[in-house]
Amino acid sequence: MAVFTPVSLADLSAWLLQFPLGRAHAIKGISSGIENSNFFITTDAGDYVLTIFENLSFEQLPFYLHLMDHLAQRGILVPAPVANNAGQLVSLLHGKPAAIVSKLSGTSQMEPSPLHCGEVGTMLAKMHLAGQDYDLQQDNLRGLAWWTETAPKVRDFLSPEQLQLLSSELQHQQTYAASAPYQTLARGPIHADLFRNNVMFDGTRLTGFFDFYFAGWDTLIFDLAVTINDWCIHLESGELDPARVSALLNAYQQVRPLSTEEQSAWPTMLRGAALRFWLSRLFDFYQPREAHMLTPHDPAHFERILRKRCEQ
Structure with missing residues (x-):
């Protein structure tokens, strides 16, 4: 989240x-994040979140907003989009598409315990199952095609060692995506960005997932890998914490057991999830957009994680 388009109270x-x-x-x-302009707003009816979409189009946005509504109707704790008086979920603000969703209660848990990770694993599995009958489809816009397109845009900023890592890992992911085992993996709508700051807790009780604007159709195991790479690591080193990994994976599989093919894909998916965020952080760091409030993320964090996953 960030502010690229200012909005006054008037x-x-x-x-x-x-x-x-x-x-x-x-x-x-809201200064955290880097993709859209986001605001906390207070009205007669309560507190909400306003988002102005800086890149997504009117045609793309129904996928995200109706997905949240679909999941909420199936008991998944997510923000509820608010329709205007004409029944529309998206309308223009300062010439850009904008939407309002309910504000979740609680706070983000930035130092999660195995108990928190278990709660996330359970809800993520329920979300994946609840999305199986969602009738809109849209590709993960930050998937392999985007990695391939974006890699040349950051090469000039990398050292020879970083270039080698980027090239070899991108080739590894492309080769796996073209393989027969990859085609068997379960797919559906995924969150694709379920980091610690996109989940709310009240103590140890999970109160909701939010920020679905990187969601898209992809392999469910990739979504799980993205989540593990943030919730279950030591931030300083990128090393996985076995206790948190076990808690999240065990809780997830109590609801949706992983297939044999998914278990085999797991190391590659952890690497792919790290590559995705290393690339996006490189791009945002070296090719930043102007914003009134913006907190760019350090690309070195996910470079460390990727190197650790390649060693495993």
């Missing part, structure tokens, strides 16, 4: 007239 007040939320009382930009 701007919000005028725009909010089309929603059944009463008057606007406050708006505060």
Whole structure:
């Protein structure tokens, strides 16, 4: 989350007239993240999150917003999109598509215990099962095609050692994606960005997943690998913490057991999940967009993680 498009309280007040939320009382930009412009807003009806989409189009957005609604109807704890008085989930604000969703209770757990990881594993598996009958499909926009397209855009900023790592890992992922075993992996809508700051807890009780705007159709095991690579590591070294890994994987498999093919794919998926975020952080760090509030992430973090996963 970030702020690329500023919105004043006066701007919000005028725009909010089309929603059944009463008057606007406050708006505060959210600095974390790097993709869209996000704000906490307070209205007569309560607290919400406003997002202005900087890259996604009107045509793409129904996939994300209806996915949240689909999951919520099946008991998954996610924000609820708010329709305007015309029944629309997306409308223009400052010439860009924007949407309002409910604000989850709780706080992010940035130092998770095995207990927190177990809660995440259980809800992630339930989310994957709940998404199986979702009738809209849209590719993971940060999947292998994007990795292949983005790698040349960051090469000039890398050392020879980094170039070697990037080239060899991209080739490894491309080769695996073209293999027969890859085609057998279970697929469906995935979150694709389920980091610690995208989950809310009240103590040890999980209160919701949010920020679904990197979601897309991909292998479910990839989503699990993305989650493990953030929730179950020592941040300083990138090393996996066996206790947290076991807690998350065991909880997940109590709900959705992994197939033999998924278990075989696991090391490659952990590497692919690390490559995806190393590439995106390299791109955002070296090719940044102008923003009024922006906190770029250090690419070295996921470079360390990728190197560790390649050693395993």
